[in-house]
Amino acid sequence: MTLESNPRVGQRRRASFALQVALALIALCVVLTACSSSSSAQTSSNNGSSLRSAVGNWKIGTAVGVKALRGDASFRKVLAQQFNSVTAEDAMKWVSVEPTRGTYDWSDADQIVAFAKAHGQKVRGHNLVWHRQLPKWLTNGNFGAAKLRTLLKRHITTEVSRYKGRIYAWDVVNEPLDDTAGLRGTMWLQKLGKGYIADALRWAHAADPKAKLYLNDYSIEGAGPKSDAMYDLVKSLLAKKVPINGVGFEAHLDLNYGFPSGFEDNLKRFTKLGLEVAITELDVRMTLPATSDDLAQQADYYRNVIAACRAVKGCVGATVWVFADKYSWIPRFFPGEGAADLFDSKLKPKPAYTAVLDELSKTSS
């Protein structure tokens, strides 16, 4: 047997060659002022290009309206570039999916889900039970309790089953609390009693056991009676073993009302119950016209929301409620206010965008 054909010698030679290559690479790195700093520079320049590239698996989402999705190529470009999660702004609400009793129209919702799939984005489902955007046939139907319960169960089962495996989290009951921190006196509460919330969660769970199921509400971001009411509500659902996984904090903020106090601690106390939390509808409106000081303050609000969520282990992501002022719901619902989003009416990034990107990059692991 020659030396060359001895397998042990061959192995040793290959190992020493590998060692030499490794040493040479290390030396090269030192010469090029350290591999670690050049690779972290590369990471931050990736981060510099978009929100989604700064966060990995963490969710940075936006609500999407079908009008913009269909008609605006620049909107689609920013949407695909910046976000890894989408929520249908209106397309999955009851009035959109079953405008006529028994006749479903999934075209808008399907289009959003298809876009998301094509661009590697996850989908949050919004919403199954609410007191608004219900079809007229339902609100004017004057149904008795038993019939209404059947209709609600069928609605939830049909919609959740249709998107089974394609929606990672559902807002099952939207805005169940009123502004005095009681259960909101909706048709659902009045006719079905407070058990409608647990029922809705159970029906959704039966239709897609893997989807995370949420209650979602506004004005529960900071400490206060409404947030306490949500805390008590989810605690009592958990005690009854009702399938609930999370609480959504809408975070429709307004510079006129100040930043919610105790945001981070509040998020944390919900996660201590074993729930996940998410920011689900973030925007920061202001009285128009917006000054550059307003926009700077808005950027701070956005940054603080992202920082609070990133600091809490069970805060799984943040969704903005549409990303551009051009398509915001705010001027329609809060006359005289607006400029609430990350991008302006020409889809140009605002200081708030830079603040969010910076905060995400800072806290990315």
Ligand code: XIL
């Ligand atoms: C809003 C949409 O943005 C509008 O297009 C629609 O006309 C009304 O609803 N809380 C919610 C969202 O949970 O569904 C609402 O979305 C905003 C407030």
